Amino acid sequence: MTMNQVKIKDLKNIEDVISPGVQFCPGCTMELLARVVLKLLGDDVVMFGGPSCAVFSNRGKFAYYGTLMTNIASSATGVSRAFRRQGRDTICLALAGDGATADIGFGGLSAAAERGEHILYICYDNEAYMNTGIQRSGTTPFGSWTNTTQIGEHDRGKSVDAKNVPLLIAQHNTAYTATANLGYMQDLVNKVLKAKEAVKKGFAYIHVLSPCTVGWQYSSDKGIEVSKIAVNTNYFPLWEAEYGNYKLTHIEKERKPISEYTKHIKKFAHMTEEELSMLQYYVDKKYQKIENLVDKK
């Protein structure tokens, strides 16, 4: 089987290097993502991860480097440089949550992207610090409840909108940047394979929406459905960029209203119509921005 193209029906034929009995929550989308990514990247990989749900030490048969919360990209930089000096093109794969990516590790990530380090960085974005018990992060959306943006007489969830991390990374003129979604698995598989090629040239980044059943409060069998609706509402548009050339990889003919998405997720349950229309505004604005970046030819 050529690894440049993998059909999702063939994924089951590739060895899964993560142990079958890992202690993730039922329906964890990050676990599925990690399994798929490792299947696609092959044997010559070192995975980097900070203290998070995605600590994979002793959880599979692959090389793993445990970092701090702050320095996933910076640690991978050092290892990647040393490997290249030794004539190795081992893939340095970072699998990091949104907190380590958008917040506390953002400086190091931005610098690694700017330097064009040979790192494949995948952010699984569950829109809050889930491992420590659901605290807001830079990618928590407007209005969302978290344990640090609570709903009460004085507060109505997060008061500002999410930081658009994939766009910011793409603006570093990276070899490859993409958004991906487990509800569009073939698109995700294609993007991981593209990133696998791109990382030979420079920095590759994929931002994956990773719904969290505990933190978002939806039924644990609905992770993929919720992912899909995020795309159908343009809440999470699917796009990719190679060295600043942007392309949408999926276009909704008619996007659904954001309430179609939020109604499945309890972290939005308190939102009034007015608040939802504010979120709708942010969603449409964000989509427009990506649309404007796409090369129309």
Added chain:
Amino acid sequence: MIKVLSGNKAAAHGVRLAKPDIIAVYPITPQTPLAEELAKFHSQGLIDSDMIEVEGEHTAMSAITGASVAGARVFTATSSWGLAYMNEPFMYCAGSRVPAVMVDVTRETPSMRGVGGSRQDIMSIRDSGWIQIEPENCQEVLDSVIMAYRLAEDPDVLFPVVVAYDGFFLSHQYERVDVPEQELVDKFLAPVSEVKRTTLEVGRKLQYSVSIAGKDFAKYRYKTLNDFEKVKEKIKQVEKEFFEIFGREYGGMVEQYRADDADILFLTSGSCSGTIKTVVDKVREQGLKVGLARIRIFRPYPREELGEIINGKKAICVIDRSICLGWNCGHLYMEAKAVLSDISNPPKMIDFIDGLSNLDITIEHIEKALAITLAALEGKDVQETNWLIWE
């Protein structure tokens, strides 16, 4: 080859001769000329190291730690706030027993405008598990950098080493330096250059992560504590090897200057030792039995060695370039005081704070310290901690 070099340039030559694979340095005063000298060496092809142009010290330390785990020889350098900023990966590097080597050009830290030499910054990392070498002059800066690699990468050691030399007083001071030949440095470092460390090698599913807890973690820390003690013996061996190849020696963990028959011993570290030696020579001519013990390796602490040196002396006159808040004294004093309880015949010990924020530790100041110590020996009421600048 004899050259006239500043401490920073001497350090750069030490790095050049050690041939690290990966260098990641973020500039900060007074370390900056070292960063620039390395960049110059690279542009001229004098070093073949891969230079990572980092955006800050946090990444500098994280990247060299990663590179070292992957088997590379590494280097970084910083000062004051930079050391504070890299503290998190700095702790991690030592906690993971990664044999990194770095320079700290020591500087004040308590205020933004503290761009002056002192030893306050380096004292903040005393318990991190880094081996701390504190040179006295530019020659020793160069030699210490080379020794640092021999020590850090030794399979019996595997602790990172920081060479901490005085900001401005050494970093910007030009002195005569004998720059060793590459061949000799290669020979000196051969025992560690040829070692194959456990790394993320091809085909090996190594999981590099200190993710152990409870009893296992306690065991791991117990081993770390004991291994750090063993470094003391290794330092002696490395010094001996260094002397055999280069003909220079620094006395191991504590350099003794006219200390054997001395009644009164100065105790200090770093560049002010030269000034103290001058005073020692001067008062010796007047018949006073005075000497100096210079702490060259501050971590691991030369507890046993210092105990033997000071046991039976009449007085110890400590010159401190940093303050230990909560103890009302400097750090050298505070730590040496703990040694007093180890020995049978403890001397009187008096502390002198001086040279903060780039202030000079002058011959007059040292003489003043000696006069106060003599007064104390005569039974006069003397304060435990004295500030020489206004004493």
